[in-house]
Amino acid sequence: EDQVTQSPEALRLQEGESSSLNCSYTVSGLRGLFWYRQDPGKGPEFLFTLYSAGEEKEKERLKATLTKKESFLHITAPKPEDSATYLCAVQAGNYGGSQGNLIFGKGTKLSVKP
Amino acid sequence: KAGVTQTPRYLIKTRGQQVTLSCSPISGHRSVSWYQQTPGQGLQFLFEYFSETQRNKGNFPGRFSGRQFSNSRSEMNVSTLELGDSALYLCASSLGLAEDTQYFGPGTRLTVL
Numbered sequence: 001e002d003q004v005t006q007s008p009e010a011l012r013l014q015e016g017e018s019s020s021l022n023c024s025y026t027v028s029g030l031r032g033l034f035w036y037r038q039d040p041g042k043g044p045e046f047l048f049t050l051y052s053a054g055e056e057k058e059k060e061r062l063k064a065t066l067t068k069k070e071s072f073l074h075i076t077a078p079k080p081e082d083s084a085t086y087l088c089a090v091q092a093g094n095y096g097g098s099q100g101n102l103i104f105g106k107g108t109k110l111s112v113k114p
Numbered sequence: 115k116a117g118v119t120q121t122p123r124y125l126i127k128t129r130g131q132q133v134t135l136s137c138s139p140i141s142g143h144r145s146v147s148w149y150q151q152t153p154g155q156g157l158q159f160l161f162e163y164f165s166e167t168q169r170n171k172g173n174f175p176g177r178f179s180g181r182q183f184s185n186s187r188s189e190m191n192v193s194t195l196e197l198g199d200s201a202l203y204l205c206a207s208s209l210g211l212a213e214d215t216q217y218f219g220p221g222t223r224l225t226v227l
Contacts, residue, residue: 032213043118043204043218044157051213087157091213101147101159101170102206102216 002027002092006105013112016077021108023088024070033071034102035064036087044087047073078112085109116141118207118219126225132193135222139186139207145169146188147216148180151202163188164210192224200226 003026013019025033032051036044048057050066057064061082063074073086089102119138127133139146147170148160159172163182180190186207192199202223206216 034215036218041202041221041223043220046215046217049213049215089157101162101172102149102157103159104157106156 002090002103004088004090004103004105006086006088006108008108009106010109011111013075013078013110015079015112015114018074018076018078020075021073021086021088021110022070023073023105025088025090026069027090027092027103029092031091033066034089034091035071035073036089038085038087038107047086075110078110080112080114083110083112118205118217120203120205120219120222122222123220124223124225126227127195128227129195129197131195132191133195133224134189134191135203135205135224137188137190137205137207137219139188139205140217143207143209143217144186145208145210145214145216146182146186147206147208148188148190149204149206150174151204151221152200157204160190195226197226200224 005024007022034049035047038044048064053068055066061076065072085107087107089104121136145164147162149157151157162170166182177193182188202221204218204221206218208214208216
């Protein structure tokens with residue numbers, strides 16, 4: 001069964017304290033791994049897409065990496081405005097030509113204190 | 115470029131009623147997917163429409179249905195509402211190719227009393 005697990009469930013950091021969020025997955029044929037950020041009461045905001053092991057992408061203080069079994073979202077010198085829930089999702093490869101559904105993890109709730 | 119829009123943003127219904135939610139995708143996007151988000155289950159896939167056809171469906175009862183119009187706008191309907199249907203319903207659009215990124219709307223918060 002396709003599955004996505006994120007850890008930790010919650011993470012509290014001081015401003016400037018770097019850390020990493022983990023997303024481990026078990027899917028039959030990974031087509032893509034996606035990171036989203038979600039603020040309370042809002043829809044997920046797209047951050048990154050990774051397609052193959054070894055791929056890395058960066059945006060401001062965030063960097064996403066991908067291996068064959070997991071992905072990491074590294075946050076460097078976070079600021080209070082980085083506080084949000086970070087969601088990881090995978091798209092498995094068993095849907096023929098269709099978009100297929102995204103399988104989401106439960107998310108990591110990040111709080112950054114000034 | 116305008117993002118994904120969803121209406122209404124908030125809804126309060128009572129058990130047994132039915133509800134229709136609307137989603138307008140990003141211009142040029144032909145695929146629309148619907149998700150249900152609850153605190154306990156997280157984000158769960160409902161269904162996906164592409165060119166007015168349902169292309170994929172999640173594990174939800176038949177009370178949940180949807181459709182897509184020729185302009186790619188989509189609606190989802192929930193009949194005979196239950197308390198457990200209270201959730202944030204999210205719509206996401208994409209170009210429709212298999213690995214395309216899905217962009218989400220702000221969601222419709224449905225409360226069933």
